[in-house]
Amino acid sequence: MVDSTLVSPICSLSEIPDGGTLLVPYGVSEEGLPREAILWRQGAEVRAYLNECKHLPIPLAFEADSIVADDKVHLICLTHGALYRFGDGRCVTGPCRGDHLDRLQIRVEGDAIFWA
Numbered sequence: 001m002v003d004s005t006l007v008s009p010i011c012s013l014s015e016i017p018d019g020g021t022l023l024v025p026y027g028v029s030e031e032g033l034p035r036e037a038i039l040w041r042q043g044a045e046v047r048a049y050l051n052e053c054k055h056l057p058i059p060l061a062f063e064a065d066s067i068v069a070d071d072k073v074h075l076i077c078l079t080h081g082a083l084y085r086f087g088d089g090r091c092v093t094g095p096c097r098g099d100h101l102d103r104l105q106i107r108v109e110g111d112a113i114f115w116a
């Protein structure tokens with residue numbers, strides 16, 4: 001078991017706007033390209049997904065402000081408009097309907113968010 005006092009948090013909960021997202025670095029792809037994680041907050045709940053569309057292996061968006069759909073309850077891929085829901089990352093409309101974003105495991109301790 002990893003001692004969380006020795007591991008730096010990704011960020012604090014309060015750094016993610018309620019109903020919004022924060023993009024953070026998440027290693028590199030098999031091709032050696034930098035990847036990002038989307039931290040998406042709804043109240044006290046936070047989900048983390050790889051910022052990569054299931055239709056084509058490209059980011060949903062490059063800006064945290066544009067990745068939440070106008071309805072505020074889905075993420076949107078700006079390339080072809082796929083919509084992914086908060087709870088499980090499932091695509092509900094678009095060319096990859098039925099697929100899921102790659103969920104990343106996190107844990108929240110107080111106001112700090114860590115990779116699980």
Ligand code: FES
Pocket residue numbers: 053054055056058077078079080081082094095096
């Ligand atoms: S690349 Fe995301 S919907 Fe087409």
